[in-house]
Amino acid sequence: xxxxxxxxxxxxxxxxxxxxxxxxxxxxxxxxxxxxxxxxxxxxxxxxxxxxxxxxxxxxxxxxxxxxxxxxxxxxxxxxxxxxxxxxxxxxxxxxxxxxxxxxxxxxxxxxxxxxxxxxxxxxxxxxxxxxxxxxxxxxxxxxxxxxxxxxxxxxxxxxxxxxxxxxxxxxxxxxxxxxxxxxxxxxxxxxxxxxxxxxxxxxxxxxxxxxxxxxxxxxxxxxxxxxxxxxxxxxxxxxxxxxxxxxxxxxxxxxxxxxxxxxxxxxxxxxxxxxxxxxxxxxxxxxxxxxxxxxxxxxxxxxxxxxxxxxxxxxxxxxxxxxxxxxxxxxxxxxxxxxxxxxxxxxxxxxxxxxxxxxxxxxxxxxxxxxxxxxxxxxxxxxxxxxxxxxxxxxxxxxxxxxxxxxxxxxxxxxxxxxxxxxxxxxxxxxxxxxxxxxxxxxxxxxxxxxxxxxxxxxxxxxxxxxxxxxxxxxxxxxxxxxxxxxxxxxxxxxxxxxxxxxxxxxxxxxxxxxxxxxxxxxxxxxxxxxxxxxxxxxxxxxxxxxxxxxxxxxxxxxxxxxxxxxxxxxxxxxxxxxxxxxxxxxxxxxxxxxxxxxxxxxxxxxxxxxxxxxxxxxxxxxxxxxxxxxxxxxxxxxxxxxxxxxxxxxxxxxx
Ligand code: ZN
Numbered sequence: 001x002x003x004x005x006x007x008x009x010x011x012x013x014x015x016x017x018x019x020x021x022x023x024x025x026x027x028x029x030x031x032x033x034x035x036x037x038x039x040x041x042x043x044x045x046x047x048x049x050x051x052x053x054x055x056x057x058x059x060x061x062x063x064x065x066x067x068x069x070x071x072x073x074x075x076x077x078x079x080x081x082x083x084x085x086x087x088x089x090x091x092x093x094x095x096x097x098x099x100x101x102x103x104x105x106x107x108x109x110x111x112x113x114x115x116x117x118x119x120x121x122x123x124x125x126x127x128x129x130x131x132x133x134x135x136x137x138x139x140x141x142x143x144x145x146x147x148x149x150x151x152x153x154x155x156x157x158x159x160x161x162x163x164x165x166x167x168x169x170x171x172x173x174x175x176x177x178x179x180x181x182x183x184x185x186x187x188x189x190x191x192x193x194x195x196x197x198x199x200x201x202x203x204x205x206x207x208x209x210x211x212x213x214x215x216x217x218x219x220x221x222x223x224x225x226x227x228x229x230x231x232x233x234x235x236x237x238x239x240x241x242x243x244x245x246x247x248x249x250x251x252x253x254x255x256x257x258x259x260x261x262x263x264x265x266x267x268x269x270x271x272x273x274x275x276x277x278x279x280x281x282x283x284x285x286x287x288x289x290x291x292x293x294x295x296x297x298x299x300x301x302x303x304x305x306x307x308x309x310x311x312x313x314x315x316x317x318x319x320x321x322x323x324x325x326x327x328x329x330x331x332x333x334x335x336x337x338x339x340x341x342x343x344x345x346x347x348x349x350x351x352x353x354x355x356x357x358x359x360x361x362x363x364x365x366x367x368x369x370x371x372x373x374x375x376x377x378x379x380x381x382x383x384x385x386x387x388x389x390x391x392x393x394x395x396x397x398x399x400x401x402x403x404x405x406x407x408x409x410x411x412x413x414x415x416x417x418x419x420x421x422x423x424x425x426x427x428x429x430x431x432x433x434x435x436x437x438x439x440x441x442x443x444x445x446x447x448x449x450x451x452x453x454x455x456x457x458x459x460x461x462x463x464x465x466x467x468x469x470x471x472x473x474x475x476x477x478x479x480x481x482x483x484x485x486x487x488x489x490x491x492x493x494x495x496x497x498x499x500x501x502x503x504x505x506x507x508x509x510x511x512x513x514x515x516x517x518x519x520x521x522x523x524x525x526x527x528x529x530x531x532x533x534x535x536x537x538x539x540x541x542x543x544x545x546x547x548x549x550x551x552x553x554x555x556x557x558x559x560x561x562x563x564x565x566x567x568x569x570x571x572x573x574x575x576x577x578x579x580x581x582x583x584x585x586x587x588x589x590x591x592x593x594x595x596x597x598x599x600x601x602x603x604x605x606x607x608x609x610x611x612x613x614x615x616x617x618x619x620x621x622x623x624x625x626x627x628x629x630x631x632x633x634x635x636x637x638x639x640x641x642x643x644x645x646x647x648x649x650x651x652x653x654x655x656x657x
Pocket of ligand 1: 039116130165193
């Protein structure tokens with residue numbers, strides 16, 4: 001446990017709220033303390049109201065903010081006296097508590113205050129810090145957890161038994177604090193939940209948190225329960241791509257919508273999933289009320305699959321738009337699958353969501369391993385899990401959930417993705433919510449985009465080995481394949497048939513035709529397992545219906561590809577895979593067309609560059625984005641009943657019409 005406080009940085013903060021922001025961020029930087037919106041902090045201060053009166057205000061972390069990146073605007077100012085009066089009520093329903101929090105803020109556009117606001121209000125210190133520290137939970141989640149906590153902390157902390165977060169917990173904490181707090185009290189441990197520290201200033205409260213958690217870590221180390229080494233991977237490799245796609249289809253069917261499934265096969269996860277006692281230790285309840293886990297074992301992949309963890313959710317959703325999805329998923333879909341061959345698979349409505357799940361369960365594994373080493377992991381009892389699940393407050397928050405994008409939970413693979421039409425296709429698919437595997441022979445594809453939804457891989461498509469490796473990597477990261485955009489191709493310089501070399505002809509065929517056959521063949525078993533049916537888009541060419549002189553190899557390769565696509569449409573219809581082709585023409589914003597080449601071609605036809613660009617029936621310029629948007633739409637619901645179609649994107653061509 002590292003104390004990150006720096007005097008110079010702290011001195012640069014202006015006032016109590018800025019210091020609150022500063023130490024909140026310090027807590028947020030340590031993922032073993034808080035993770036993805038978990039934990040919360042507050043500061044009590046006074047502010048002059050409109051009538052010139054000094055009014056006590058509690059600034060408490062608002063929902064939707066992560067401590068690591070919180071700003072002053074992320075704290076909700078709530079009238080402190082009102083919160084303290086609320087704490088004296090005998091009972092308060094969760095919806096009414098939220099209503100009270102929202103209607104007693106002093107700033108209408110502040111975020112929704114943390115559900116633990118009343119708890120912060122009743123603690124008689126200006127600064128209050130709260131984390132769900134792994135070390136604390138590892139100790140409290142054992143059979144004699146309370147005794148161990150008392151042994152470690154003596155009279156320096158107040159111990160509170162587990163109660164679901166909300167009004168009842170705030171009241172219980174107030175009671176226990178009044179009864180137990182003494183001159184040495186610097187914190188409060190909530191069993192199966194986390195820890196509070198408090199102090200007169202930001203530094204004191206923060207350093208008490210660090211000191212308290214460090215004592216828990218030391219205790220675990222003393223019992224050899226801190227670093228639980230993983231067993232190295234010894235089993236034979238599984239056929240990942242197929243297993244992942246089958247697993248993803250099962251999970252998506254259970255959820256009722258497509259899901260991203262991300263594999264984690266590092267030693268820590270494999271060795272956890274292969275424990276002899278995995279069935280019992282993974283099937284207990286959640287480590288903390290942050291996580292809701294309903295558990296059961298399901299037969300998957302036709303083998304004795306591993307523990308299966310269902311309905312995994314954080315209730316302090318760090319991203320409001322995800323909240324609705326989480327609720328939906330909680331009803332039907334598992335969030336974590338533990339399999340002795342695959343390791344841990346994290347499940348989400350988006351790659352981002354799956355990454356959050358993986359982070360949280362990664363910490364849960366640490367907690368389970370440490371508690372087990374300490375003498376036996378014991379999670380929350382089933383009744384509390386049920387309570388959390390049907391918690392009014394959460395429901396109220398979830399109702400405000402965001403809108404889903406059309407390709408949420410779906411995976412697309414785009415070839416020739418580093419530039420031009422391919423690159424534009426990546427954009428069009430990402431904005432529709434898809435996770436995208438982008439392949440290109442150009443290494444620039446690897447760093448072309450950031451974000452959980454993107455995987456860029458350098459790949460020479462004429463190498464079957466390279467492609468299979470890339471596909472495997474894509475399946476490990478996202479779990480399946482729904483859409484395939486066959487874009488990669490070359491357009492060699494003009495050459496008449498009488499001078500066309502066999503090697504050149506074969507080179508063009510290899511890239512524009514043969515590689516696509518191989519791709520289609522290798523992707524077919526995965527596209528067949530797409531929850532909403534597979535879609536293939538072929539980026540063809542105007543040269544298919546209207547070939548040009550000097551482009552024999554190109555035109556013939558694209559025409560053959562076109563025929564291949566038509567046969568695929570016939571063969572794959574029964575597998576619910578649609579395949580449609582686009583025929584773009586004169587798309588000049590690609591790597592092929594430098595300003596010089598463009599100017600030369602325009603001169604050749606006696607046109608200005610602008611006239612040349614718009615030399616079509618509609619007198620309009622066709623861009624990569626135009627092609628990409630149509631390619632993405634071809635994968636969407638508008639074209640759900642279309643296969644084997646060929647659509648021009650060329651501004652109208654009098655030789656085609
Ligand atoms: Zn908490």
